[in-house]
Amino acid sequence: MSQTLAAVKGMNDLLPGEIEIWQHVEGLARELFGRFGYGEIRTPMVEDTALFVRSVGEETDIVGKEMYTFDDKGGRSLSLRPEGTAPAARAYIEHSILNQEPLTRWFYTGPMFRYERMKTGRYRQFYQVGAEAYGSKEPAQDVEVMDMVAQFLQALGLQDIALNLNSLGDEACRPAYHAKLVEYLKAHIEELCGDCHRRMETNPLRVLDCKNPKCQEVAGKGPNVLEFLCEPCKAHFDDVQRKLTALEIKYVVNPRMVRGLDYYTRTVFEFIASHPALGTASTVGGGGRYDKLVKSLGGPDVPAVGFACGLDRLVLLLKEGTRKFGASPDLFIAVADPGSQDTAFTLASKLRREGLRVDFDTRGGSLKSQMKRSDKSGARFTLVLGEQERTSGEAKLKRMADGSLIPVSLSGLAAAVREHSATEVAQRGNAT
Numbered sequence: 001m002s003q004t005l006a007a008v009k010g011m012n013d014l015l016p017g018e019i020e021i022w023q024h025v026e027g028l029a030r031e032l033f034g035r036f037g038y039g040e041i042r043t044p045m046v047e048d049t050a051l052f053v054r055s056v057g058e059e060t061d062i063v064g065k066e067m068y069t070f071d072d073k074g075g076r077s078l079s080l081r082p083e084g085t086a087p088a089a090r091a092y093i094e095h096s097i098l099n100q101e102p103l104t105r106w107f108y109t110g111p112m113f114r115y116e117r118m119k120t121g122r123y124r125q126f127y128q129v130g131a132e133a134y135g136s137k138e139p140a141q142d143v144e145v146m147d148m149v150a151q152f153l154q155a156l157g158l159q160d161i162a163l164n165l166n167s168l169g170d171e172a173c174r175p176a177y178h179a180k181l182v183e184y185l186k187a188h189i190e191e192l193c194g195d196c197h198r199r200m201e202t203n204p205l206r207v208l209d210c211k212n213p214k215c216q217e218v219a220g221k222g223p224n225v226l227e228f229l230c231e232p233c234k235a236h237f238d239d240v241q242r243k244l245t246a247l248e249i250k251y252v253v254n255p256r257m258v259r260g261l262d263y264y265t266r267t268v269f270e271f272i273a274s275h276p277a278l279g280t281a282s283t284v285g286g287g288g289r290y291d292k293l294v295k296s297l298g299g300p301d302v303p304a305v306g307f308a309c310g311l312d313r314l315v316l317l318l319k320e321g322t323r324k325f326g327a328s329p330d331l332f333i334a335v336a337d338p339g340s341q342d343t344a345f346t347l348a349s350k351l352r353r354e355g356l357r358v359d360f361d362t363r364g365g366s367l368k369s370q371m372k373r374s375d376k377s378g379a380r381f382t383l384v385l386g387e388q389e390r391t392s393g394e395a396k397l398k399r400m401a402d403g404s405l406i407p408v409s410l411s412g413l414a415a416a417v418r419e420h421s422a423t424e425v426a427q428r429g430n431a432t
């Protein structure tokens, strides 16, 4: 007997029933981000491994432990993208975008890959919708992207999501913070894991996002990055907060939040949900400013800021609600006798051409089983087609909500379905 094959661990199939929620979320993102002037980009799912090593950082968990890296047949080291910021920056440089416009706003959506320990809300292939803005160093740009996430979450109807905000300083003030952090960590070296011993030397900030509880406890009591900000970084951070307040976006300052990627300077933020459905995978989106990344990848000296939201997590939250997603058929055509099957088939095709969502069972079968299927499909109307309807050209449209019968002529079916759907929607609107 041949063994059945299953999807790769941590990688999920998305099927009808659930995909409608995904489509809703992605559609909303496209529409909303478009309103903010962000244009869509699509970059390859595979990049040179060096791109992520040089941007996300060698010492991060993402690059150090979680990347799907392989050699292609030409011996190049490639990696499945674990995130979208580095590929976007690569594309920005490669297409000399700065020569074409001083301010660029891009968004993207698609799968990312990280070999992580799996649990609810944490997968090895997961989906992000993200945005990046290049060319503005102004606090208003930071707040614009946070506003975009806040409006996105609000439009999805998601509540109880806290915006956590921090500043990591820049090349002028971060060295002093680093030095203090290393001094503190050295004093607690016994309590840190082996990885953090190394991180302390190579990249001390990464100790702060070590997943080991003991390291987290030590990190939680370490020096406060905000106390080390230089004047320009402090002014930037203050202005970000003023502007968030002006937009009535609530936030909490969280000086312990450093994010798990190396490229950030100044503002970093995370949107954290408190719904139990996500467990500890509660961060639904995160981002920040990365003013040095484009230059460090060989591009021009361009400041940038962006974010990414985890679609899987947003969908998990939406599944908890009662809202129904996706459109049901407008009409189900059932046949009363096998002789009507071909006419019904042709009619279904014609109505679909006229823009209706039509369900029809190509297998025929008993009228009872077809009516059952119609019920299950959630169709708004059902039309039973038999010899009498075929010969007279007249039929009855059954409104599934109340079982009432509406006389219609087959030649004007599309218009009748539309007209009666509209009155039904209006009546429902009046009733609520």
Ligand code: HAM
Pocket: 082, 083, 084, 085, 086, 114, 116, 121, 122, 123, 124, 125, 126, 127, 128, 130, 131, 132, 260, 261, 283, 284, 285, 286, 287, 288, 289, 305, 306, 307, 308, 309, 310, 311, 312, 313
């Ligand atoms: P990130 O925080 O690594 O940031 O990921 C952003 C979001 O992706 C997370 O908040 C989470 O919702 C989702 N996510 C991450 N890993 C997983 C996973 N294994 N399973 C499910 N969801 C996950 C970035 O990726 C940055 N590129 C964001 C950014 C854009 N910063 C500036 N611009």
